[in-house]
Amino acid sequence: MSDAFPASTAALIDGKAFAAGLRAKVAIHAAAFEAQSGRKAGLAVVLVGEDPASQVYVRSKGKATVECGMASFEHRLPADTTQADLIALVDQLNADGAVDGILVQLPLPGHLDEQAVVERISPTKDVDGLTPVSTGRLALGLPGLVPCTPLGSLMLLKDRLGSLSGLNAVVIGRSILVGKPMAQLLLGESCTVTIAHSRTKDLPQVVRRADIVVAAVGRPEMVKADWIKPGATVIDVGINRLPPTETSPKGKLVGDVDFAGVREVAGAITPVPGGVGPMTIAVLLRNALVAAYRNAGLDAPSEL
Numbered sequence: 001m002s003d004a005f006p007a008s009t010a011a012l013i014d015g016k017a018f019a020a021g022l023r024a025k026v027a028i029h030a031a032a033f034e035a036q037s038g039r040k041a042g043l044a045v046v047l048v049g050e051d052p053a054s055q056v057y058v059r060s061k062g063k064a065t066v067e068c069g070m071a072s073f074e075h076r077l078p079a080d081t082t083q084a085d086l087i088a089l090v091d092q093l094n095a096d097g098a099v100d101g102i103l104v105q106l107p108l109p110g111h112l113d114e115q116a117v118v119e120r121i122s123p124t125k126d127v128d129g130l131t132p133v134s135t136g137r138l139a140l141g142l143p144g145l146v147p148c149t150p151l152g153s154l155m156l157l158k159d160r161l162g163s164l165s166g167l168n169a170v171v172i173g174r175s176i177l178v179g180k181p182m183a184q185l186l187l188g189e190s191c192t193v194t195i196a197h198s199r200t201k202d203l204p205q206v207v208r209r210a211d212i213v214v215a216a217v218g219r220p221e222m223v224k225a226d227w228i229k230p231g232a233t234v235i236d237v238g239i240n241r242l243p244p245t246e247t248s249p250k251g252k253l254v255g256d257v258d259f260a261g262v263r264e265v266a267g268a269i270t271p272v273p274g275g276v277g278p279m280t281i282a283v284l285l286r287n288a289l290v291a292a293y294r295n296a297g298l299d300a301p302s303e304l
């Protein structure tokens with residue numbers, strides 16, 4: 001974390017630096033795991049079809065896995081793969097002792113039943129934390145694997161604020177991937193949690209109560225400065241690409257928060273890019289290593 005702006009503006013929560021630190025810890029413990037268990041921790045990533053964005057994600061996940069000393073198993077299947085063949089691959093990975101984590105890159109091509117595929121993943125290898133068992137364990141407050149983006153957001157909040165107990169938190173968005181698990185994690189930290197969504201009445205007024213705002217909406221720069229309680233901590237999960245302009249031919253990447261305005265009011269804020277984004281892969285690696293320890297019958301290191 002760094003205070004890159006003058007005193008009147010919010011501190012910048014540096015997710016890139018925090019993620020680099022987490023990856024370094026994962027690398028140290030991945031080496032220790034290998035020494036202790038006699039094998040590398042392993043993460044399998046399954047990609048179906050040719051979606052260019054998914055191909056980039058899968059490549060970078062594989063590279064990051066190897067960089068921190070774990071084994072990466074990439075399975076690339078054609079776009080016309082059948083449900084039965086995909087389920088058979090998941091079953092094979094569930095049974096493979098070298099594989100500790102299984103990630104099926106979403107979205108899947110339209111003819112495949114995404115929910116059925118995710119449900120087939122063994123909860124002990126569910127590094128995305130999306131199976132009903134993982135979701136249920138999170139709701140019950142039991143140990144399990146938690147979705148990477150919300151867990152990464154929580155790590156940034158705890159690093160910034162220490163105890164979150166008693167704080168008012170507003171999560172904007174109720175997706176299974178981000179909003180709902182984020183709310184559960186904040187509740188687990190004894191925040192008073194409000195989940196807002198597209199039907200919420202007077203959203204600005206709801207957000208104004210928040211000591212912590214987590215925006216996971218998918219609408220560019222929606223959260224404005226006059227929605228923010230002075231000094232609040234703002235976590236911007238959104239990743240949106242604006243239309244190309246002359247100065248930004250690829251289209252500028254922005255979050256769900258009007259960064260320029262909100263940073264004048266908030267106490268701390270994550271930038272986009274460089275905030276929550278880098279945490280997602282770092283936590284995926286962390287989840288894979290935690291799964292490896294548990295699958296080997298060992299306690300996962302507490303600093304992970």
Ligand code: NDP
Pocket residue numbers: 149172173174175176177178179196197198199200203216217218219237238239240276277278280
């Ligand atoms: P979803 O589209 O699944 O969910 C969006 C949520 O926002 C829904 O709950 C929806 O409400 C709510 N919403 C939509 N419009 C409004 C509005 N006008 N006011 C209030 N709430 C609204 O998105 P995700 O949760 O998957 O992702 C959210 C954002 O986070 C996206 O920009 C995505 O790219 C980004 N993301 C970033 C990641 C990272 O690594 N940093 C990882 C995952 C996502 P309702 O349920 O009522 O429709």
